[in-house]
Amino acid sequence: MKKFMIILIAVFAGVVSGCATGAVYTKMVPPDYSIQKKQPYILAVQTSGGKETNPAWVSQISSESFKEALVESINKSGAFSRIVIADHADYMLDVDIVDLAQPWWGGIDMTVTMTAEWKLTSMKDKVVVFQENITKPYKAAFGDALLAVERLRMANEGAARENIREGLKKLSELTLAAESKVDSAKQPSTGTSFVGGKPAASVLAKKTGDGLPLPVRAEETTAEPTVKPEPIPQNIQRSGYTLEYETMVSSLTKGAFDSALAQADMLYQKSQKTDGAKQNKYLALLERGKVALAARKFDQSIADLQEAEKRFLTIEGTISLTEGFGSILTDDTAMEYEAEMHEKLMISPYLIIAYLSTGDFNGAIVERNRTITKINQYIQEKPDERAYLENPFARYLTAIMYEMEDKKDDANIEYKKLKWDQEIVRIDSKKGKTTDLVILVDVGLAPQKTQVKWGPMPIPGVGVVGFAYAEYAPTPSEVATCNIYLDEESIGSAKLLYDLENTVITQYHKNKPALQAKIVARMTAKATTQFAAKMAAKEV
Incomplete structure (x- = not known):
């Protein structure tokens, strides 16, 4: 080998x-x-x-x-x-x-x-x-x-x-002259929603050209809309899950991995006992498994990551890809956390490293095969999401393992998918027995979700509808370069293998319009149902 x-x-x-x-x-x-x-x-x-x-x-x-x-x-x-x-x-x-x-x-x-x-x-x-x-x-x-x-x-x-x-x-600097589409003389009083110049009986979700949800009348009308309600976005301070993990993240940034693992374990135990946090139980387990890997507690990392992945695969598909990107919804806080695609695709590569670190090459092979199977399966199911679902980190580990098995052809296939021709040349030009040193640098924090609240949106006869969704925010970078030294001599620098943050944020903005439209429709349907129930109760 x-x-x-x-x-x-x-x-x-x-x-x-x-x-x-x-x-x-x-x-x-x-x-x-x-x-x-x-x-x-x-x-x-x-x-x-x-x-x-x-x-x-x-x-x-x-x-x-x-x-x-x-x-x-x-x-x-x-x-x-x-x-x-x-x-x-x-x-x-x-x-x-x-x-x-x-x-x-x-x-x-x-x-x-x-x-x-x-x-x-x-x-x-x-x-x-x-x-x-x-x-x-x-x-x-x-x-x-x-x-x-x-x-x-x-x-x-x-x-x-x-x-x-x-x-x-x-x-x-231009001097413009135009009659504004919104005539102040026709503005409705506060608390009244108008569409097409008439009070709106009900609203549905419709996408505008800039991707924002626009309330429209349920019935078709030939009247030119002159006034419409527009929800105003309000940035909400971070709270809940993100704040709970700040101490653990602080320990990680200082390199205090054992302390970070103890804090991750405490938060996992809390998710087991607290009713309000149970929906995050397996997310907390996933966090603990990843921190355990950094702390070199490989057996614990394997156990945690496998248990979390098992649960995520069990509930896979119960939340759509679009909805998964906006898992902060008004009145939906009791939903169990379903890992997003990029999170699930990162579990097996981390398991590969954990197994190799324990000397269990057969266990690493199993995870290698599962990794490629999952990537190919997801891409086959959602070919238009290839850029998001492809995982160069997993591909690279797979290629390395094929080389360890002396399967050059299989390794070359993975390098071709990565478009790394230099690695193919390296394999073909190697002679004799050599040992290669591979240094993987796991850098950075994932982009964090912050809650963005839309509303209030007044609906006549129904009340006020508001909703919230998750907005991804990039995590500020503190590492610009990563130089590698051997015996105090520089032997080069690390190259970016997988920019997970950019992948996640790009996909989020691609799905954002559909996410907003779905949430508006859902919240409006809830409000309409509640209004109908109230009216029925009054009639009784």
Whole structure:
């Protein structure tokens, strides 16, 4: 059997850079940006010209991510009154990414220049009131990130950020004249919901162009909607599960793994006894198993991870992929936690490491086979979710184990899926017996869920409906690079294998519109049912 020495280093502080990932919309929003003149009109937004990122190639900016960044920038700066769908807007803003000039070689500093066409059209008479190509560069210096692919992504985000900043500045300087779609003289009194100029008898969920849920009448109407209720998002302070684990996380960041394990065990025991926390029992077990792995308590890690996974697979499918991303729902706090896909797909790779650490190679082989089976199964069931369900960490461990079994062809298959041609060359060029040293650095904290509350939304005759959902927030990175030293001599640096945070957040924003629409429909149905029950009781 081929010899490998595998070292797992757990660092709970941040994420190192690595292979090509798409621009993250939050990094394209100008921070603390404000404008002097705010336009008092209603805006609709469209974007085009973006490209999806191929992980094996170079970082790009998708139209969807750019739109999210643009919408958030407008909302944060107050550049316009609000953003709605096109039919109900005073102006339509079209921003087309004409060119994203990127360096074709990996230089020390990476400069990207974005050219975007900004066009503002009056929806009243379809006249273009502003049209200009805006070109802005941004340089990511070598000190910003060690790897070129990471610097390129940062340069992409910076160029988009500066383009948005300049575009909004130019729009704020315009002198616009338009009749607002919302006539203040027709505003209903507080506590009354109007749709189409009439009190709404009931509401259903409908998606707007910017992905937000919009209340509409259940019955079709030919009347032009002039006023509609719009829930206002309110950020809620972290509480509950996230706060409970802060002490444990603090111990992890200090490298006090034994203390962290003791705290994780205490929280698990609490989940067993407290009625309100029982729905988190297996999540707490999953947390304890992962911390046990970092603390080198491999047998406990194996037992905890396997028990948690068994339960997650038992209830698999009872919550849809979309709903799983928003597991904080009003009046749904009694739901048992169902692990999301990326969490379930990480269990077997960690079990592989735990088994190898105990010297149980056969146990590791079983988990290796289960890992690949699960990935292929999930991708076959949801082929459009491949980018989210693919797990390079699991693929790499699988390839290593095939090499340990001297199964070069099987290992090459996994390396081809990872698009790691250099590893294939390495295998084919090896001669004689050698021992390879593999260092896996487990870095960072997963993106955290924070509760976002929408409402109150008044429904005449029913009452006030509000709901909450989970918003993923990136965890600030404290680790920029990871250099490897042997006998006090540098032998290179670690490369990013799997950016889990970016994968999770990208998938979340893809599913967010459907999530919001489902929650609105669910909450409205509950309110309508309660209202009908009250009316029936009165009649009796």
